[in-house]
Amino acid sequence: MALLFSSKNDDPERWRDVLAQELPDLDFRIWTPGGENIGDPADIEFALVWGPKKGALKAFPNLKAILSLGAGVDHLDGKDLPEGIPVARLVDPGLTRGMREYVIYWTIHYHRRFGEYAAATAAKTWQQLPQADTCNRRVGIMGLGMLGADAAMHLTALQFDVAGWSRSPKTIPGVTCYNGDDGLADFLGHTEILVCLLPLTPETTGIINTKTLAQLPEGAAIINAARGPHVVDDDLIQALDSGHIQGATLDVFHIEPLPSDHAFWDHPKINLTPHAASITTPETAVLPVAQNIRRVLAGQTPEPLVDMDAGY
Numbered sequence: 001m002a003l004l005f006s007s008k009n010d011d012p013e014r015w016r017d018v019l020a021q022e023l024p025d026l027d028f029r030i031w032t033p034g035g036e037n038i039g040d041p042a043d044i045e046f047a048l049v050w051g052p053k054k055g056a057l058k059a060f061p062n063l064k065a066i067l068s069l070g071a072g073v074d075h076l077d078g079k080d081l082p083e084g085i086p087v088a089r090l091v092d093p094g095l096t097r098g099m100r101e102y103v104i105y106w107t108i109h110y111h112r113r114f115g116e117y118a119a120a121t122a123a124k125t126w127q128q129l130p131q132a133d134t135c136n137r138r139v140g141i142m143g144l145g146m147l148g149a150d151a152a153m154h155l156t157a158l159q160f161d162v163a164g165w166s167r168s169p170k171t172i173p174g175v176t177c178y179n180g181d182d183g184l185a186d187f188l189g190h191t192e193i194l195v196c197l198l199p200l201t202p203e204t205t206g207i208i209n210t211k212t213l214a215q216l217p218e219g220a221a222i223i224n225a226a227r228g229p230h231v232v233d234d235d236l237i238q239a240l241d242s243g244h245i246q247g248a249t250l251d252v253f254h255i256e257p258l259p260s261d262h263a264f265w266d267h268p269k270i271n272l273t274p275h276a277a278s279i280t281t282p283e284t285a286v287l288p289v290a291q292n293i294r295r296v297l298a299g300q301t302p303e304p305l306v307d308m309d310a311g312y
């Protein structure tokens with residue numbers, strides 16, 4: 001039983017070690033562009049990947065499952081994958097906890113105006129600002145999946161006024177749920193702090209643009225922890241410069257690493273993190289990965305299965 005590991009972002013040796021503890025019989029092979037180390041392609045039954053080379057996975061005739069090293073699967077293109085092989089994305093409690101922290105931290109940053117206090121500190125200005133109550137602060141989460149629903153529930157526990165938007169209708173206790181194109185304008189109109197936790201699909205690409213930003217109330221803030229192309233960069237800069245949007249926290253970008261000449265780096269109303277909202281940690285992520293391998297070996301499908309037509 002062999003697994004092919006292919007990722008430029010993840011440490012193969014760390015993954016080899018943690019997988020060996022869970023599945024001692026697993027033969028761990030690391031992708032190399034020339035095919036060295038891979039051995040006989042017929043041995044490969046599992047592929048654990050982030051951004052594999054186009055078409056590369058079609059070379060393995062006995063592949064049983066493709067396991068994503070990330071929650072998002074926009075690094076995979078259905079056209080490049082072998083037909084009929086299940087693809088599972090990563091759902092890891094450690095990844096979920098990391099995202100929860102990121103969303104709560106930046107929500108509180110805007111809610112409690114800590115950016116303004118940092119600026120006042122730099123100017124040695126002693127001035128208290130009015131303090132709003134969480135009950136009156138409206139936070140809107142785009143995407144109510146594993147990460148969005150978790151963040152929504154924890155913000156609700158902090159007594160924020162939380163809404164969410166998804167493709168299909170949802171019921172989450174304490175969260176006002178909107179869905180579909182018809183629900184978007186209402187959702188945005190009620191959102192002072194907008195958190196994007198959508199998957200990147202043709203429908204969600206460019207969703208944070210001049211039109212949707214204008215639907216947010218004056219002074220709203222943006223937190224994008226999903227994917228860079230959800231945002232139309234120039235539209236966001238314009239909305240920040242006009243003052244309609246007070247600030248944005250961006251973890252993800254069209255090009256990563258963010259090019260050094262990109263306007264986001266120097267923008268006074270933008271906080272940046274380097275795709276670090278929640279980093280996949282092999283020590284926790286190995287459990288769902290190993291569980292999926294066991295499931296497939298037992299004749300079951302890996303979970304959660306990706307609908308490659310929908311793109312998530």
Ligand code: NDP
Nearest residue numbers: 071072143144145146147166167168199203225226277278
């Ligand atoms: P899920 O697949 O569990 O959830 C996706 C959610 O988005 C679902 O609620 C889905 O609706 C909704 N959605 C999808 N398409 C649309 C649409 N067209 N209109 C409205 N809602 C839509 O994903 P996760 O929560 O696990 O992850 C979300 C994303 O977060 C990942 O795809 C990834 O890009 C990003 N991510 C970023 C990380 C970082 O460090 N920056 C780390 C991990 C993930 P429905 O429920 O109806 O299907």
Ligand code: OXD
Nearest residue numbers: 069070071072278280
């Ligand atoms: C993911 C990511 O999708 O790290 O898991 O962005």
